[in-house]
Ligand SMILES: [Zn+2]
């Protein structure tokens with residue numbers, strides 16, 4: 001039985017492990033197949049591929065992109081993308097610059113609330129990776145304005161927080177097209193279907209499939225058995241690929257273990273076989 005995790009983050013986005021450290025951890029834990037799916041970037045993958053070179057661990061290149069759908073934000077994973085696709089990389093670069101604009105706006109709001117967070121401090125925390133709200137949270141914690149990541153998001157950075165600024169992201173059909181045009185397989189990440197009832201979820205899924213979506217992340221680190229079986233039903237109904245992963249962020253998302261999620265994650269091997277065939281590998 002293979003041990004598989006197809007959803008993980010490194011220091012190139014908002015994970016706490018570098019690509020090399022993550023590969024080492026996956027190897028120590030006896031994982032057979034790992035995908036790295038950093039937000040808005042594939043820049044951690046060359047280091048990870050190098051680190052995995054002499055191991056039996058197979059690394060699948062991936063990415064996680066945010067998209068708008070019916071005024072909600074959803075995340076779409078892309079697997080087996082051609083990393084050297086220059087059009088795709090230019091699109092990612094543009095996405096990353098909208099992230100920096102948003103960070104500026106959030107810091108302005110925090111400033112008006114009496115909290116002085118210099119951009120350079122946030123950049124220092126994010127390091128080489130894609131900058132995001134968890135990095136602001138870390139500075140807020142370090143400066144004593146909040147006590148934890150959860151506190152930072154509840155009070156200030158989350159969608160109900162006082163310094164929240166919505167990020168304008170492309171529509172789902174655009175993100176699906178970007179991934180497909182770069183040779184990748186677009187898969188809806190953690191389909192919670194928030195704000196949709198059962199019937200609306202099926203309609204939403206059908207619309208996304210018509211837009212080119214090819215898979216659902218059925219097996220997710222924090223999903224209940226009931227939620228898994230709901231998504232499994234949708235995947236079967238619309239003849240979609242299934243994927244699964246923990247959404248591991250290291251110490252930045254406590255309680256989630258690589259390859260195991262909250263403990264019960266199990267991604268069947270046939271999932272990867274089908275994904276590979278769909279991608280032409
Ligand atoms: Zn996500």
Ligand SMILES: [Zn+2]
Pocket residue numbers: 007008009037064247
């Ligand atoms: Zn993720």
